[in-house]
Amino acid sequence: MPFQILSISGGGYLGLYSIAVLASLEQSIGRPIASCFDLIAGTSVGGIIALGLAAECPAEEIKAAFEKEGKSIFSSRAAPTTRFGQWRDFGRSLFSPKYTGTALRNVVGSIIGEETLIGDLKHPVVVPTVNLTKGTPQVFKTPHHLSFQRDHLLRVVDVAVATSAAPTYFPIAEIGDELFADGGLFANSPDMIALHEAEHFLKVKYQDICLLSIGTTTTQFSFSHRTGRKLGTAAWARRLASAMISSQQLDVHYMLSHKLADRYVRIDEVQSREQERDLGLDVATDTAMKTIRGLAAGSVQKFINNSKLQDMLRNSAPAPKFFYGRSAQ
Template identity: 40%
Template sequence: MAGKEESEQPKRRILCIDGGGILGTFPAAFLAGLEPDVDRPIGSYFDLIAGTSTGGIIAIGLAMGLRASELLDLYEKRGPEIFGQGRGPVADFIFDKLRFARRLVVNKHDSGPLRSVLEDTLGGKRVGDAATRLLIPAWNPVARSVYIYKTAHHARLRNDYKCLAVDVAMATAAAPTYFRQHVTQHAVGLTDGGTWANNQVALAVVEAITLLGWPRDSLQVLSLGCLDETYTIRKWAGIGTLGSKVIKLFMDGQSHGAMGIAKLLTGHEHERTAIHRINHPVPYNAYKMDDTRVIQDLKGLGHSFARDRQPVLDPVFFSHPADAFMPVYALNEEPGVTSRERLSA
């Protein structure tokens, strides 16, 4: 009887997308490669979408109804604009050296082009316009606390749905040393959620089981990485030999820890297959987070992975769209009155 009840409970599908700057071209291309064989924008097949930094931008776009192909176009056509490249080999070389020197004192890139691209893409939409539940991590460095933007998918989530989608995207993508902090309308300075949750799969699973009350056995998770750099560290390594690998070391630990927690909570591997992780190992420093010259390579890699994984993923995630999301609070409604109360009145 228990087995029958388990098989009859509705499946809840979660999409998680890591951070990684321009490397977000890989998961965007992967989703764009899957999308032609589904009958609507691919985001509509998920009950919850979570993303950090560049993954947060993709997550927000999908939740707003954009097609993955449109988001891939954003990386292809406007990635160089965001990172101040595309002027030609000589000019790019000179500007890159200038940005390196600038980075010693302030952020490497101007945030203005990123905001301009996001405004062109998302317009004046707010989190409350999302057609799918969202979870977008950021970090408050002054309070030293996590800051997670969410749709109004629980009665206590009364604020974030009013926020501009552009501001949420700017906050989660404000990578330290790359972009300046994003300051909200309430003067809260926020930085990239990748400082603590670059891989947010554990957060998404916890959100599903706790706030959303979904049975753990109902969860199916598609987790997309932004490439997995391989590297070695000597047993006697110091600061001089570690260099930028220190950052990679901490991010790796966070990602693997998040995956471990998510696997335990969902019963992955030992009880069932619940988490489908898509990533690809590459040599250390082969792909930099702000080097737009690799966009076409990343696009090809993403499409290739989509072609290979589609037979396995289609029956799990894309047999039918997710149920319509009805937020607890909706835009332009009376303060304190939930959408459900309005419908029942």
């Protein structure tokens, strides 16, 4: 029997694409999509989605929350198109985060529950963050291994806020006495994190692993030869996050497509030049919402008959073994 992994990338409000795709797939099988997978991984907004699915929250409800509350979490302003507008937008986060994070926490709490613990989840999940107190990456996990004695007592909402605490966008998250930032700083596409978890901790041979990776339509980062040679500190400051995210994701997908071959399915879309003007990590306008939903619908139509995807969706993962928490067997 194959060991199946679902991995969900980060991308701010573009995560609406990820959950829209997953909601359509869940509707097509008529049961929680988490039941198809042995392990779920998610970073940033993908981590929020992963935690919700691991709690068996209906994907359609998570999608509806994104659509309804996106403007309260992010910005209802259109993406700036002029250089002045771009610099003004950049200036808003020069000395403090652009958003308070209160609305984000409230939305996550309304979806999953304020008091739900990691040990209460119904499916194994891994969620990358950066521990700023220790200066190291940290992956929060359900207690699906005997040595995982720490995280099952943490509240899901705290972990969700930690993995999505994107620098300049949201305040640094605090859990206990430790500070955390967005997992996208090192693993915006957590596919390799999940693969390592399966191989190292769960002792699964990579030949038995199938991985479904869901993107957020983030564009490939590039610029012209003339522009690139003239960029200084100020110009790079606006572009650095996009460059890091794009490069990291492309590298991960390249390696996974080689290692897993046809057992690796990546669902994503490339934004057109016109669509790029309407979309952004924190752009939650009505136009952005409709564009993202349209991209998701196109992806579902493109992949729904993919034979490997269909095999994944027909699978029923065995009940997980948790060693601690209320879900422990």
